[in-house]
Amino acid sequence: MAYIPGYLLKKVYVKGSMRLSQEGLEFRLRNDLASAQLTGLSVEVDGRPVEAYIEIGGEKRPTSSISPASPILFPRGSEAKITAIGSFAPGKHRVAVRARVAGFGEGKLEIEDEAR
Secondary structure, three states, X not given: OOEEOHHHHHHHEOOOOOEEOOOEEEEEEEOOOOOEEEEEEEEEEXXXXXXXXXXXXXXXXXXXXXXXXXXXXXXXXXXXXXXXXXXXXXXXXXXXXXXXXXXXXXXXXXXXXXXX
């Protein structure tokens, strides 16, 4: 399977979007590259896997439910909100998002930002 370079994936992160919520740690991705059908998605915060949800265009799904048999569309020009479930302290956090994209391959987005 092809690999999507990290430098390309970094372009989708909305800088400064990381914040704490009642559910956990939220951040946003904006797809200005190309419409993509996500066939796999997982999230790690500070080096450990976490349960997470993704919301695109009003559709909210657990990331664990995304698969080749049950993909989610991330249209070009749209924004996604990812919520990592748990209790997180204010401050800097390292987040890794692993994604499989139909027709493009797999990739890993790594970000570090401050949650307020």
